[in-house]
Amino acid sequence: MPNFEEVSKNTAGASFRIKGKFIKSPAKGQLIEVQCNDAENHYVKVVGPVVDPKAYPMSKKGHTLEYLRDIGHLRPRSKYISAMVRVRNSLAHATHLFFQSRGFFNIHTPIVTASDCEGAGEMFQVTTILPENQDSVKTIKTIPNKEAIDYTKDFFKRPAFLTVSGQLSLENYACSMSNVYNFNPAFRAENSHTSRHLSEFWMIEPEIGILMILL
Numbered sequence: 001m002p003n004f005e006e007v008s009k010n011t012a013g014a015s016f017r018i019k020g021k022f023i024k025s026p027a028k029g030q031l032i033e034v035q036c037n038d039a040e041n042h043y044v045k046v047v048g049p050v051v052d053p054k055a056y057p058m059s060k061k062g063h064t065l066e067y068l069r070d071i072g073h074l075r076p077r078s079k080y081i082s083a084m085v086r087v088r089n090s091l092a093h094a095t096h097l098f099f100q101s102r103g104f105f106n107i108h109t110p111i112v113t114a115s116d117c118e119g120a121g122e123m124f125q126v127t128t129i130l131p132e133n134q135d136s137v138k139t140i141k142t143i144p145n146k147e148a149i150d151y152t153k154d155f156f157k158r159p160a161f162l163t164v165s166g167q168l169s170l171e172n173y174a175c176s177m178s179n180v181y182n183f184n185p186a187f188r189a190e191n192s193h194t195s196r197h198l199s200e201f202w203m204i205e206p207e208i209g210i211l212m213i214l215l
Helices: 004-008 065-069 079-100 137-142 167-177
Strands: 015-019 021-024 032-035 043-048 160-162 180-187 200-207
Touching: 004 043, 065 079, 079 180, 079 200, 167 180, 167 200
Parallel strands: none
Antiparallel strands: 015 043, 021 032, 180 200
16 A cells, blocks of 8 residues: 555554455464455544554553543443443343343333332432532542431432342333333442442343132
């Protein structure tokens, strides 16, 4: 390509527009490659170069999940995150197909709730009672204990939390609509740092309504 030198100067993070054709690769370690022939009006154009390669936070090497969390605007470009999202998309799609094909109704249960759902787990509290000085985030810890909070000044006028489960809401719907399910986010505030604990996760909860006729 006539602009090979310009293209080859770009590093990880740059984006290109390419017109060419896929061919079987003669090189080891790859099955296919893109062949660009100037005679066939193929081209490689630099769409978004990286201005300062030394300051670009991602490189060709692998990165830890802890590091990727710090660069949320770029982590979808990593192979690990993008692959995980594709798998998660397929699983979510299959979940809805499974229940929908069996006559279940998808219910969006509340994410902010006043119910702890039978003590299913410790809950994150949602409140608008924060210090007046929003620049000093550290002073949030000075909010009094919940027994001393005047909830009439809070948004919901009562204690409110991120849900640990939509089960109680689903049971109400099951009594009316029979078979229902949800696939909603849930939150658990236990101070646990094990590999089996998540503060935020998505949970599948089905409820089956059974009509009993007594003769």
